[in-house]
Amino acid sequence: MTSTTDETAPIARPSAKAGRTPRKPQQDRGHERVASILDACARVLQRDGEAGLTMHHLAKESGTSIGSLYHFFPDKKSVLAALNQRHTEALCAITKRLEQIDDQVWKRLSTVQLVERLIVPFLEYIIHHPDIQVLLSPTLGDRQLHSPVLRAAVRSIYEKVLHVRLPNASAEDLRAYSAVLLSIPSGMLHSIPEAEEAEGSQERIWLREIPRALVAYLDALKG
Numbered sequence: 001m002t003s004t005t006d007e008t009a010p011i012a013r014p015s016a017k018a019g020r021t022p023r024k025p026q027q028d029r030g031h032e033r034v035a036s037i038l039d040a041c042a043r044v045l046q047r048d049g050e051a052g053l054t055m056h057h058l059a060k061e062s063g064t065s066i067g068s069l070y071h072f073f074p075d076k077k078s079v080l081a082a083l084n085q086r087h088t089e090a091l092c093a094i095t096k097r098l099e100q101i102d103d104q105v106w107k108r109l110s111t112v113q114l115v116e117r118l119i120v121p122f123l124e125y126i127i128h129h130p131d132i133q134v135l136l137s138p139t140l141g142d143r144q145l146h147s148p149v150l151r152a153a154v155r156s157i158y159e160k161v162l163h164v165r166l167p168n169a170s171a172e173d174l175r176a177y178s179a180v181l182l183s184i185p186s187g188m189l190h191s192i193p194e195a196e197e198a199e200g201s202q203e204r205i206w207l208r209e210i211p212r213a214l215v216a217y218l219d220a221l222k223g
Helices: 003-007 028-048 055-062 066-072 076-099 103-108 111-118 120-128 138-143 148-165 171-199 202-222
Strands: none
Touching (some): 028 055, 028 066, 055 066, 055 076, 076 148, 103 111, 111 148, 111 202, 120 171, 120 202, 148 171, 171 202
16 A cells, blocks of 8 residues: 555654644635545545545645645544544435424325435435445444444434334334335445446436335335
């Protein structure tokens, strides 16, 4: 990996006093610089994977001096943590919007409309942020995107909607059904590269094939 040389480079290395905690920007310009760094991190992960993500490469990709990069992020791990947090907050925002929808709306939707309203927003986010596929990889260890709070929130809204549409289902059934709704897209995250070669673009898989499978599953539950 090229990161060994890069990570030990003496240029603008933060002092021991700075520790390993990223600095929070205090002005709009600082927020813009951090956003630019995270955008660059996402592009590098998508294009080159984690092996291609080094602090020097990231500085060049973001158009930021290495000193400025180290000012906000002491190391690569802290950059990945910040990118993970940004994705987590965005996905939580989707969940909060879904929680505001009235039960009667969920009840009267067709199964196709239900999937489009309840699940497709998450799939669209994944399509528009392909670096998530890298961040979810277990090879990243403690740097991977993993938020029990987010997962619990998504399962909670799934269970709520399923209860509205399947009032006779037990709590155990609802937990199982919501787990499947989560697991089908999650499983595809690991098989997408192979599926792409045979089936076409990621957009087709995520926005047509996965929803089709979920619609069939939900229709089967009604039966």
